[in-house]
Amino acid sequence: MKNKKIITILILISGIFALYAVYRHHESKRMHFPSFESFNGKKGILEVVRELELTARAANGGALGCGSGGIMIKTESGSELYETGLDPMHVFGDTVDIKDVHKLLNSRANYSLTGKPGPMSGEVSTLCYVSLNIIALAKDKSSLPIIIPLLNDESEIIRSFTIKALKEIAEEHPETKESIEEALKSHSV
Numbered sequence: 001m002k003n004k005k006i007i008t009i010l011i012l013i014s015g016i017f018a019l020y021a022v023y024r025h026h027e028s029k030r031m032h033f034p035s036f037e038s039f040n041g042k043k044g045i046l047e048v049v050r051e052l053e054l055t056a057r058a059a060n061g062g063a064l065g066c067g068s069g070g071i072m073i074k075t076e077s078g079s080e081l082y083e084t085g086l087d088p089m090h091v092f093g094d095t096v097d098i099k100d101v102h103k104l105l106n107s108r109a110n111y112s113l114t115g116k117p118g119p120m121s122g123e124v125s126t127l128c129y130v131s132l133n134i135i136a137l138a139k140d141k142s143s144l145p146i147i148i149p150l151l152n153d154e155s156e157i158i159r160s161f162t163i164k165a166l167k168e169i170a171e172e173h174p175e176t177k178e179s180i181e182e183a184l185k186s187h188s189v
Contacts, residue, residue, distance in 0.1 A: 033058045037093020045100045046107060046119040052091055056126040059090035073138045082137045091130045101131045102146050109149040125157040132161040139172035151187035
C-alpha cells in the first residue's frame, strides 16, 4: 500500500514536470526576439526600434545565450569581420551597416538635444549600448558628429558607452584625439 502511494506521487510529480516542459516549449516559441536582419529589408531600422530594444534587453540579460562570435560591419571604407559578444549579433544579425547604426544613434541624439519624441526617445538604453558597441568595434570616426551629442543624454548607460566609443575612436585615429578630449571636457564628463 505504501509503495502504491509513492508510485502515485512520483507519477503525479513527473506529470507536473512534463506539463511544465510543454508550457516552457510553447512559451519559448511565443517569445520571439527578432534581429534587424530578420526583417529582410521590409522595414527600416527606425520602424523596428521597439522590437530591437526588446531583443537587446533579452540578449543583454542572457536569455538568448552567452558567448562570442563574429559580426560583419559595413563602413564607408568597406566591410570587416569583428569578434564580439553575442548581443550585437542578436540585435543586428550577422552583418550590420554602420549607416543603420548611425540612424539609430542620430535619432537618439536628436531626442537628447531637443527633447522631442522620436523613434529612439524613451527607454532604449540597451539598444543604444549595443549600437555604441558597434561604433567602438569599428572605431568609426565618421560617427563622431552623431555620438558626441550623446554625452548629454539623460541615460548614464548611454553616456558611459558613448565615452567608451569615443576613446576607441581616438585610439585608432590619433588625429581625432584632441577634438574628442575637448568634447569630453565641454560635456563635463
